[in-house]
Amino acid sequence: MAGSKEVFARRKQGKIDEAYELALELVEAPGAGEWEQSALAWCLIDLIKRESANRDDARLEACRAQLEAILPSADNEILATHRDKALALCRPEGRLLAEAKTVSQAGNAAQAVALYRKALAARPGDADIQTSLGWELYRHNKQLLTQDAPNVGLVRRNLSDYLMLAVGKPSLLHSCMLKQAAQLAGQDSLKMLAFSRLWNLDNLSGDDFEPYQTDDGKILPALAEKVIRLAAKDVIASCNQDDLDYLQPYLEDAIDRYPDSLWLRHTKAKALLALNRHGEAMQFVVLVTKAKPDEFWTWELLGDVCAPSDPDAALACYCKGLTCSSDETFLGKLRLKLADALIAGQDFARAKCEVERVIVHRRASEHKIPEAAARITRQPWYAGTEPAASNHDYYKARAAHAEDVLLHDLPWTSAVIGERFTVTTAEGKTRTRRRIYLASGDGMPKEVFVRESDFPFRDAGSGEPVQVKGEFRPGDRYHVYKIERRAGADWDVVPTRVGVIDHVNKDKQLAHFIVARGIDGVIPLATLPGPVCEGNMVAVRMARFTSQKCDRYRVLSVEPSREQADAAVFRRFESTVRTSGDMGFTTDDIFIPPAVMKKAGVEDGEFVSGVALLNFDKKRMQWGWKAISASASEWP
Known part of the structure; x- marks a missing residue:
């Protein structure tokens, strides 16, 4: 007779009924044990899954009775888990779950959501059902959000229903729902601050803090950064201290995590400004304006921060902002802020010029006149004042003061x-x-x-x-x-340094010089008159620049020098010589190359004098001295 392996093989082939009949024979045969009981149990699990979908209640009940009679051993946890799930399918809510799964796989998320809701109503608190419903709410929202005119109200309802579920957190599902909420908030269709309080930003996962890369290689901000910025936008709108107190730790953490994110600093500055915390806002506004000095809105924000304590500085910042752009579509609010500042200084002609420009543009573009502009036109002085022809020169004259405000430190x-x-x-x-x-x-x-x-x-x-x-x-x-x-002499901040030529490459027509340890350069031979030799002194002007995160030096000028290089790179020596092959070494470890030894004609133990230069041995990766000339001398 075939054994339990054959039962599993037929199940794998999809022959569930044959596998079940064979398993029954094995269980009823003499000597049947745990393996045969397990084989039958797995067949019954397969049958229950099938019949729950087919809604064959009689067959389902028969299978349930048989499966309940089989008790897996304590160490067979996998079978026990699947047995429990199969038995659950035999209950009314279990059938709902099976049906929900079927319609979900068919792509009907809305119907699946409804079925999962019924199943959860029958078994409140079931963790698996709540998680399944959560994922189906996500799929339903995903379908809705891809429509040309999505039902935003239904998407919000699904998000709200999700927040009432007891699902695992942090988790992929929790992050997916946050991403959908951020999509709505980015369209001004949801208040991210309120949502994030219920979602709980402590549940952000590690992946939520990672920037997102699109298929075309574009890098987008991390979900966490986007959500915190959107929530901060709500803080700005609410002007509520409690809201800022809640969000501030997350905002500070995001600023630390993303030091290059200008928008987080911009957001925090606006939040602090909305709460009239101008002193705290200033440091962030300065950072933003320095990073974007050519944008009108940075100067506008700096002016807003200065306005309570230094109206003249605010006026200068508004003027500076208007030198940065000529696109009237975005300049209306800034012009009206400048107009109010001018009115405060009794400069009515220039103020009217700003207001008229706003009104003319709004009428030309068929937009409503802003109430701030209408309010100014109702002031007593307005009708009898002739507007200035242009404020352009005035902007430029005041812009310097704005730059001083920004750069005073x-x-x-x-x-x-x-x-x-x-x-x-x-x-x-x-x-x-x-x-x-x-x-x-x-x-x-x-x-x-x-x-x-x-x-x-x-x-x-x-x-x-x-x-x-x-x-x-x-x-x-x-x-x-x-x-x-400034007053001064040409090149006055670039001092002349004396170096020494330590290598000449006639083939490449180049010479290498050294000024100090780590400070050296290469020059064309043509930049110096006459023959160039090792040991020649040169006066150089140099500047340090950074290339590939390493400091390098650019030669700005070079000429022969009668001064001597520093003793740290150039020295004269007298010493006895010890030889090693055709090389020589002095008692204080000056290396004498073979060519210099041969030219000097010195032997081991002789006394020599000569000139040595500081040299870096690339093989040994260490600094030392290398003789460029030597000659035999009498003992002192």
């Missing part, structure tokens, strides 16, 4: 102008840049650059003295905010 750094150079962008376009050399405390100027379009002195020559306000950003990228001419 940054010191001026002395610098000189460098040469122009071009770069090719990823799109294949050529862009011109201008080098600037900043004074440094260690005497080695730092090379930075600005776009030629941002450089204010197009006629300036290389070496001309200027002063700069700027700072290094993450990634060691220096951003120049302001440049002014």
Whole structure:
């Protein structure tokens, strides 16, 4: 007779009825044991799954009775688990679950949701049913959100129903529902702050903090960052301190996690501003404005922060903002803020000019006149005031004060102008840049650059003295905010250093020099007059620049020098020699190369004098001294 293995083989082939009949024979045969009972149990589980879908109540009841009579051993947990699930299908709610699964697989999420709701009503608190319902709510929402005109109210209801379920958290399902909520909130169809309180941001998973990469390689913000920004938007709208207190720890954590996210800082600044916490908002607004100095809205925000304590600074910031854009579609609020500031200063002609520009644009685009503009037109002075023809020159005159407000904490750094150079962008376009050399405390100027379009002195020559306000950003990228001419001499922040030629490559027509340990460079032989030899002294001007995260040095000028290089790189020596093959070494470990030994004609134990240069041994990866000349001398 075939054994239990044959039963499992027929089940695998889909021959469930044959497998069941064979299992019955095995169980009834003499000597039947646990393996045969298990084989029959698995057949009954398969039959119950099938008949619950077919709604054959008589067959289902018969199978249930047989399966209940089989008790798996304690160590057969898999069979016990599937047995319990199969028996559950025999109950009315179990049939609902089977039907729900069937219609879900057919793509009818709405009907599946309804069936899972009925099943949960029959067995309240069942964790598996709640999780299944949660996933079906997600699938239903996914279908709704892909429609041309989605039923937003139904999506919100599904989200609300989900929040009442007791499902595992954190979990993929929990994150998926948060993602759908964020999609609605991004369309202003859901309040993310209220949702996130119920969802509980402590349940964010590790994956929720990872940026998302699209199929075309574009990197999008992480779900956590997006949700926190949307929730902060609601804080700004509510002006509620309790809301900010709730969100602040999550917002601070996000700022720490995403140090390059300008929008998180912008969001926090606006939230603090909405709560009239101007002092705290200032540090974030300054960061945002420095990062986006060419955007009108950053200067508008800086003006809003300054307004309560320094109205004149606020007015200057509004003016600066209006120098950054000419797109009237977005400038209406900013113009009206400037108008209010001008009115406060009794500058009615310029104020009316701003209001008229807003009104003209709104009428031309067939939009409603803003109430803020209408309010100003009703003021007594308005009708009898002739508007200024243009405020453009006024903006430019006040913009400098706005820049001072932004940069007051940054010191001026002395610098000189460098040469122009071009770069090719990823799109294949050529862009011109201008080098600037900043004074440094260690005497080695730092090379930075600005776009030629941002450089204010197009006629300036290389070496001309200027002063700069700027700072290094993450990634060691220096951003120049302001440049002014200053009194001084050309190249005054780039000192001349004396170095020594330590290698000449006549084939490549290049010479290498060293100024100090780690400070060296290469120059074309043509830059120096006459023959160039090892040991020649040169006066060089150099600047440090960063390339591939390493410091390198650019030679700005070089000429012969009568001064001697520092003793740290150039020395004269007298010593006895010990030989090793055709090489020599002094008593203080100066290496004498074979060519120098041969030319000097010295032997082991002789006394020599000569010149040595600091040298880096690449094989040993260490610094030492190397003789470039030597000669036999008399003993002292």
